Amino acid sequence: MTTAVATQFAPKDFKSELKPIWCPGCGDFGVLQAIYRALAAIGRPPHEIAFISGIGCSSRIPGYTTAYGFNSVHGRALPIAQGLKLARPELLVLAAGGDGDGFSIGGGHVPHAVRRNDDITYIVMDNQTYGLTKGQLSPTSAKGRHTVTSPEGSLENPVNPLLYVLAYGAPFVAQGTPADIPGLSAMIEEAIRFPGFSFVNVQSPCVTYGEEEQQIKAHKAIMKKLDDLGHDPTSRLQALDRAQSYGTELLTGVYFRDPSPPPTLGSLVRERQESLSAKAKPRERILDLFLQK
Amino acid sequence: MIRDLVIGMAGSGGDGIVSAGESLVSACASEGYHAMMTKSFGSQIRGGESSCRVRIATCPVLNPGGALDVAVALNWEDFLKFGAELPVNGDTVVLYEEKTGVAPDAIPLVGVSPAEVFAVPFGDMARKAIGNEKGKNSVVLGLIAGWFGIGRESILAGIRKKFARKGEELVQANERAFQLGVEYAQANPLKTSRLMEEPTRSGTKLLTDGNDICAAAAIFAGCEFFGGYPITPSTEIMQFFTREVWKYGGSVLQAEDEIAGIGAAVGASFGGKKAMTATSGPGMSLKSEIIGLASIAELPLVIVNVQRGGPSTGMPTKPEQADLFQAVFSAHGDVVRPVLAPTCVSDTFDVTVEAFNIAEHYQTPVIILSDQEIAQRKEVIDVIDTSAFTLVERQRPTAAEMNPYVRFRMTPSGISPISHPGMKGGNYLGAGIEHNEHGDPTASGRIHQQMNEKRIRKFDRLKRRDDLFSIEGDAEAPFALVSWGSTAGVCREALSLARAKGLRVKLLIPKLLFPVNEGLYRRFFTGVKAGLVVEQSYLGQLYRVLRMTLDVPSGVTSFCRSGANPFAPAEIVRKLQDHALSLQQREADVRQPVE
Numbered sequence: 001m002t003t004a005v006a007t008q009f010a011p012k013d014f015k016s017e018l019k020p021i022w023c024p025g026c027g028d029f030g031v032l033q034a035i036y037r038a039l040a041a042i043g044r045p046p047h048e049i050a051f052i053s054g055i056g057c058s059s060r061i062p063g064y065t066t067a068y069g070f071n072s073v074h075g076r077a078l079p080i081a082q083g084l085k086l087a088r089p090e091l092l093v094l095a096a097g098g099d100g101d102g103f104s105i106g107g108g109h110v111p112h113a114v115r116r117n118d119d120i121t122y123i124v125m126d127n128q129t130y131g132l133t134k135g136q137l138s139p140t141s142a143k144g145r146h147t148v149t150s151p152e153g154s155l156e157n158p159v160n161p162l163l164y165v166l167a168y169g170a171p172f173v174a175q176g177t178p179a180d181i182p183g184l185s186a187m188i189e190e191a192i193r194f195p196g197f198s199f200v201n202v203q204s205p206c207v208t209y210g211e212e213e214q215q216i217k218a219h220k221a222i223m224k225k226l227d228d229l230g231h232d233p234t235s236r237l238q239a240l241d242r243a244q245s246y247g248t249e250l251l252t253g254v255y256f257r258d259p260s261p262p263p264t265l266g267s268l269v270r271e272r273q274e275s276l277s278a279k280a281k282p283r284e285r286i287l288d289l290f291l292q293k
Numbered sequence: 294m295i296r297d298l299v300i301g302m303a304g305s306g307g308d309g310i311v312s313a314g315e316s317l318v319s320a321c322a323s324e325g326y327h328a329m330m331t332k333s334f335g336s337q338i339r340g341g342e343s344s345c346r347v348r349i350a351t352c353p354v355l356n357p358g359g360a361l362d363v364a365v366a367l368n369w370e371d372f373l374k375f376g377a378e379l380p381v382n383g384d385t386v387v388l389y390e391e392k393t394g395v396a397p398d399a400i401p402l403v404g405v406s407p408a409e410v411f412a413v414p415f416g417d418m419a420r421k422a423i424g425n426e427k428g429k430n431s432v433v434l435g436l437i438a439g440w441f442g443i444g445r446e447s448i449l450a451g452i453r454k455k456f457a458r459k460g461e462e463l464v465q466a467n468e469r470a471f472q473l474g475v476e477y478a479q480a481n482p483l484k485t486s487r488l489m490e491e492p493t494r495s496g497t498k499l500l501t502d503g504n505d506i507c508a509a510a511a512i513f514a515g516c517e518f519f520g521g522y523p524i525t526p527s528t529e530i531m532q533f534f535t536r537e538v539w540k541y542g543g544s545v546l547q548a549e550d551e552i553a554g555i556g557a558a559v560g561a562s563f564g565g566k567k568a569m570t571a572t573s574g575p576g577m578s579l580k581s582e583i584i585g586l587a588s589i590a591e592l593p594l595v596i597v598n599v600q601r602g603g604p605s606t607g608m609p610t611k612p613e614q615a616d617l618f619q620a621v622f623s624a625h626g627d628v629v630r631p632v633l634a635p636t637c638v639s640d641t642f643d644v645t646v647e648a649f650n651i652a653e654h655y656q657t658p659v660i661i662l663s664d665q666e667i668a669q670r671k672e673v674i675d676v677i678d679t680s681a682f683t684l685v686e687r688q689r690p691t692a693a694e695m696n697p698y699v700r701f702r703m704t705p706s707g708i709s710p711i712s713h714p715g716m717k718g719g720n721y722l723g724a725g726i727e728h729n730e731h732g733d734p735t736a737s738g739r740i741h742q743q744m745n746e747k748r749i750r751k752f753d754r755l756k757r758r759d760d761l762f763s764i765e766g767d768a769e770a771p772f773a774l775v776s777w778g779s780t781a782g783v784c785r786e787a788l789s790l791a792r793a794k795g796l797r798v799k800l801l802i803p804k805l806l807f808p809v810n811e812g813l814y815r816r817f818f819t820g821v822k823a824g825l826v827v828e829q830s831y832l833g834q835l836y837r838v839l840r841m842t843l844d845v846p847s848g849v850t851s852f853c854r855s856g857a858n859p860f861a862p863a864e865i866v867r868k869l870q871d872h873a874l875s876l877q878q879r880e881a882d883v884r885q886p887v888e
Contacts, residue, residue: 018722018733050714052560055725062722063734068714069722070563071734072556073586079520079553083560083568084714086544087518091564091714112549272539280540284679286509287642289537290501292322292673 008043011036018063027204027216028058028125030178034185035065035094035123041189042092049092052081054101057132058125058204061096075106078113078122082265085118089266092192093119099126103139103159114168114197118265121191125204126161128214135209142247147209162243162255165199166236171258172198173239175251178205179219183252190254196261203250219250226253234259294490296351298441299358301379302433303344304367306337309430314345315671316434316455320447321349322500322673325492329354329638331670333378334610342371344379349443351490355637356782357670359861361385362487363441365433367415369393369401377858381405386483388413388436409484418473423463428470435474442488445475499674503641503667507597508533510645511569514684516595517543518568520557522550522576525609526665527599530571551579555596559583562592563723565687565713567649571597574607574616577623584658585624586725588748591701591711593652593659593687595645600664600778602856612665613856614778615830620660621807621838629749631655632807633761634662636781638672643682644804647761650685655751656711662806664829666779666859687711695719700732703743707751756808764817766792766799771876772869773817773824773849774800777835780827780860787865796869806835809842823848823872827865831855848876 014036022028039049049067053059055074062069072080081095102110102124113120129147130136136149139159146153166173172194176184184202191198205215212218231253232238239256281288300317304310314330321328328349335341348358360382366372366389372379381387381402389400391412400410413436419428431452438445452471456464501509508530511519519534521527534545543566548554554570561568572580577598587594600616602608620632631651635641644661652659690698690710700721702709709730712719722732727744729735766788776784781802788800801817803810826836826849833851852860852868 045717047717047720048715050564060734063724066720068720069724070560070590071722071724071726072559072590073582073725076552076556076583079548079556080560080563082553083518083520083546083557084564085560086546086557087561087564087566087568088713088715108549109553112553269539269544273542273544276539277542283513283515283541286513286537287499287506287677287679289509290499290505291676292319292498292500 009040009045011040014039014046014065014067016064016066020064021060022057023208025207026057027127027178027202027206028061030181030216031058031123031125031184031202031204032061032064034176034178034181034188035061037185038188038192042192044092048090049094050084051094051096052077052084053095054097054106056098056101056130058096058098059101075101075104075109077101078106078109081120082113082116082118085120085266086269089270094121094123094192096123096125099124099128099140099161100130100138103161103164107139110165111168114165114170116265117171117197117262119195119197121188121198121200123188123200123202124161125202127204127206127210129206129209131206131209158247160243160246161201162246163240166240166243166256170199170256171196171261172254173256174199174254175201175203177203177219177223177250177252179216179223180252183225187254194257194261196258196264223250223252226251226255233257295487296490297358298349298362298487298489299346299360300363300365300437301344301346301361302365302367303342303372303375303379305371306340306343308343308367309427310343310367311345312455313430313433314347316448316451317347317437317443318671318673319451319500320444322498323447323450324444325494325498326350326443326673327352327354328673329357329670331357331666333375335374336610342374344375346379349489351492354672355785356779356862357666357859359863363437364388364407366390367429369395373401380861381407384408387411390415392416411481413477418477419470422470422473423466428467431467431470432474435471436478438471439475439478440483440487497676499676500671501638501674502529502669502671503635503638503663504529504599504669505533506638507571507641507645507661507663507668508537510642511595511649512537512541513679514567514646514649516567516569516649517541518558518561518566519545519570520548520561520568521554521570521572522548524551524573524576526601526668527571527573527597529668530597551576552583555580555583558594559587559592562587562594563590563713565715567593567653569595569597571599573599573601573609574603575605577616577619581624584630585626585628587658588624588628588630589626589725589727590723591656591709591748592723593656595648595652595659595661597661597663599668600662608857610665611857612779613830614662614664614780614828615832615834615856616662617806617830617834617838620662627745627749629752629808631657631659631752631755631805632662633659633804634778634806635667635804636778636802638667638670639674639677640804641667642677646682646684647804650683651755653685653687654708655755656687656708662778664779690719699730701728701730701744701747703730703747706754707747752808755805756810757812758805759810759813761803761805762810762813763802764799767797768799769820770797770799771820771822772796772798772872773821774798774827774865775803775824775835776800776827777803777806778828780829783860783862784827784865786862790862791866791869794866794870796873798869807838809839811843814839814843818846818849821846821849823876825850825852825865825868825872827852827860829854829856829858829860848872
């Protein structure tokens with residue numbers, strides 16, 4: 001439903017005047033840049049974009065854009081985004097948050113957002129820690145990791161966001177890193193253009209509480225592009241196989257893109273609305289449903 | 294001739310007790326009677342006990358009534374489980390299944406000898422008519438038609454309609470069962486005839502319950518989105534939306550949990566659409582955080598809590614009025630949230646439309662406290678003139694206010710024009726985080742103070758709306774009743790009974806429970822010497838909220854008890870008479886000379 005010419009906007013048109021609260025060197029700066037570029041490439045004006053987030057360092061991100069933003073409560077970006085998209089299907093709806101937001105407190109919402117398949121793009125800035133509360137164990141923290149809540153080392157296995165979301169049946173799953181902003185921005189643009197629920201996991205380093213091997217410098221050294229590995233993004237099985245490397249390798253790119261995307265929730269809703277609209281009594285006569293002759 | 298008839302029936306889940314009640318109430322609507330039916334179940338889906346009460350009258354029915362005029366026990370074990378919900382007294386006609394083997398003078402009703410007792414072979418009659426015992430409910434209907442003269446043809450029409458889909462054979466079988474009931478009544482007349490007076494025909498009626506009319510009111514008010522999760526006893530609201538809302542270009546989301554349900558509704562409201570969620574106690578507990586979000590983000594939202602017994606799972610199928618504290622005080626922070634309560638099926642429509650108007654005007658979540666009784670009871674009500682209602686839309690920014698747009702602008706009213714995604718120039722950041730006028734996050738104590746002041750000040754006008762209260766009775770009366778929700782209907786009847794006994798009483802029914810209209814209560818309590826705040830909760834929550842906010846006269850006390858123990862009008866009158874006596878005693882004491 002693009003209503004504007006693709007060249008009309010520059011990345012800076014999506015940059016707000018708010019100064020990010022992030023630590024210098026935070027990976028989220030790169031994610032923000034990539035989002036500005038992707039939105040400029042898409043070309044929808046800022047007022048037609050709604051950016052919904054939860055709580056956490058990364059969830060501050062809507063405020064740093066000129067789009068309509070909603071920095072809501074912890075873990076609930078997806079329900080709010082889905083309600084908004086159903087109410088205003090013409091909008092471009094983005095949801096974002098951290099790994100705690102998406103895979104701990106809000107983890108129950110992800111499979112349902114996936115199965116409903118409305119046209120929403122969900123960006124998780126996965127830094128394997130709770131940064132805003134100062135460095136506790138997060139759902140994607142590696143087993144054995146030492147943090148303030150696991151001083152003797154974590155005893156738990158981490159969540160694998162890619163594997164989860166692929167297994168939930170998402171039609172579009174990708175992973176990027178701010179170590180490669182052009183790659184990340186292209187991936188986000190593609191996710192937004194994809195008609196249906198799209199998920200982008202970004203390995204976005206925490207400079208303050210992250211480990212050395214999780215920083216941008218390390219990413220540059222270890223990242224491998226799926227494209228270069230001969231990966232077939234039309235195969236969910238291959239994607240599931242590649243996704244198993246989460247936590248040990250850094251494979252970036254589109255893991256899975258459904259070659260024949262199923263209808264979105266929004267399109268099914270519109271069909272139903274259109275097919276039933278003729279049966280509507282005028283609103284002011286709705287009580288006729290209860291008439292007793 | 295009688296003008297008011299209260300029938301209570303109980304049986305096990307498969308006996309069709311509720312279905313018989315529905316046929317009866319629908320027949321009453323066709324005949325032009327006023328009627329109300331309440332259902333009560335155990336929590337089981339099948340095989341548990343179920344019951345219903347049907348009250349039929351020639352004048353409007355205000356509540357399910359007190360003691361039964363007719364008690365029908367298809368088996369005693371199930372009947373007795375309902376205790377106070379199906380009270381029997383010396384005027385009651387009791388019918389019970391003969392096969393229970395209990396002698397009429399040995400029925401297990403402690404401490405009463407009912408006016409008339411019949412051991413009826415319901416099962417045998419059904420077997421004779423249908424070949425199995427499934428038609429017991431049709432026999433019951435025949436008995437009621439025969440003894441009380443209620444619309445035989447209308448009941449038969451209802452039976453035909455109900456069984457039409459299942460084939461002519463079953464229709465005829467149930468007609469035979471009904472006829473056997475009628476014949477039994479003719480062969481065994483009541484000692485005192487109790488035929489119902491003919492209804493005064495007053496035009497077409499609506500037959501519905503509190504949940505359905507609530508959802509219909511929402512759609513009438515322009516609600517285009519519902520997000521929710523199934524929970525007893527509110528689920529029928531969501532079900533109505535799933536049938537109807539598409540026709541109006543809206544949508545409904547059955548969410549994965551209560552939090553997602555209200556989250557989606559907040560999202561739709563952020564998108565500029567009128568939105569609703571509905572739930573019951575446990576769901577309200579889960580939704581609290583997002584209710585707070587809607588308050589700070591100043592988003593209109595209507596939340597229905599169909600109250601049931603609590604805390605925790607409590608009693609899912611029983612009514613209670615114990616969630617007022619939660620409505621007023623839950624969700625953290627300094628917040629004022631409007632709380633409204635309907636008192637019957639018909640005014641659930643008014644209250645729901647009002648809730649949307651308040652939500653939109655004040656940009657706030659509004660809680661409707663319905664309860665299981667109102668929500669699930671069927672009432673025959675007069676047609677509602679929808680053209681008498683005004684619908685309010687949220688105040689959107691004008692072109693001048695968009696240049697530049699300041700979402701949370703400090704205005705004299707505290708209400709700031711609100712844009713929504715899609716409006717060019719209205720772009721802003723909504724947030725659960727404290728923010729300045731522009732919506733930018735802040736941790737400034739000064740701004741936090743100003744914003745709290747704005748968000749609370751904006752309700753000043755709402756607090757002065759006297760039209761959200763009804764005051765009935767003798768304006769100068771020294772005795773006062775205050776009641777809300779489904780209990781208010783009992784007090785309405787108590788008021789007329791008390792006045793008929795010469796007591797000078799008035800009754801205040803608030804539809805707006807919070808914020809408290811202090812001026813109105815003060816005026817109402819002026820000159821009041823004694824009274825009762827009547828409500829179905831152990832703690833007496835409205836009484837306590839009032840005492841927190843204003844000086845309630847010391848003679849006004851709380852008359853309250855836990856849910857599933859319904860009040861009867863007569864006991865409220867007795868309580869008032871006690872008050873009157875002790876007041877006279879006190880006055881006499883004052884006049885005694887001091888030694």
